[in-house]
Amino acid sequence: MYIRPLTFLSTMTFAFLMLVSVAASASVVITGTRVIYPSDSREVSVKLSNVGKSPVLIQSWIDTGDIDATPEKIDVPFTITPPINRVDPDKGQTLRIGALPAELPSDQESLFWLNVLEIPAIKQQSVTTENYLKMAFRTRIKMFYRPKGLPESPAQAADSLIWKASGAEVRVENPSPYFVSLVTATANGTTVEADMIAPKSTITLKLRAAPGAKIDASYVNDFGAIVPLSAVLK
Incomplete structure (x- = not known):
């Protein structure tokens, strides 16, 4: 599993950052470390859980292996519902991944990557009273598209x-x-x-x-x- 922190600064520059609040760890947990998509499935589900104490905004997408590719520039034969959603503390969200018509190899697996970007909420008083460093955590796990009828296991x-x-x-x-x-x-x-x-x-x-x-x-x-x-x- 790959976790990549993305930082966003609000007000001031590093030279003036004296008081900083940091969300130090990811709150969203993905059930499982990989996704298997059998070719004869209509869709597969992935469960997300917010184990933190604050609501988070989650953006989810699938890429073909380029870790720096942005969601709007990626062309993959899959859909994710919902692509963006809010998850409250101690609540969960189920992502539904569906396959679109595509000419993927039928004699071997194909590899894709599921991305889940977690953006934590900012407390209103933090915006007005102190400099704030927000950490957006990106979790990236493998997704294998598995054609039906492959030999062996x-x-x-x-x-x-x-x-x-x-x-x-x-x-x-x-x-x-x-x-x-x-x-x-x-x-x-x-x-x-x-x-x-x-x-x-x-x-x-x-x-x-x-x-x-x-x-x-x-x-x-x-x-x-x-x-x-x-x-x-x-």
Whole structure:
């Protein structure tokens, strides 16, 4: 999950900022760490909850991978309802994501990103009595569009990864039609952070190990749980 703070200053400049109020943490919680959109679903739902003590304004949108793209310039085959809404403290909101007609690959998953931007309310007295720093928190999670009828399963995809020794690196090949979100990989007592592997693609890890060595790794499944896996280097 990616959280990006966006700051907005009201009145004065940094040279004159002596008293600043800061909303230091996000109040909106997304149920789940990823969204799976089966191609035969009419829509999928994502639950948001405001666990803070103040109302917040939430803007939601989907992008194709460009983290800096603004919602009005993004063209994706999905709709979100509601795109903008207010959520009071201890209340929730359900986002409904629907698919539009599009020619997405039918033989492998496609990756998109769900963005939720939380803008906290400003107390009226703060506007008139003190300088104020408002933090808008953006949460960004993966959304996988999964065509119907793909062979194997996501769990089998992780087990089907091919690990190969390559000098000072280890090559990891994903022959499956699914994205596999690796977390870490360990060989010969050295652990490195891993990455997501797209369908039918390869990544390299900075691990030095010989063919026949054991690899202990982990990946994130559809439910957001971290699952261990083991393999032998080829």
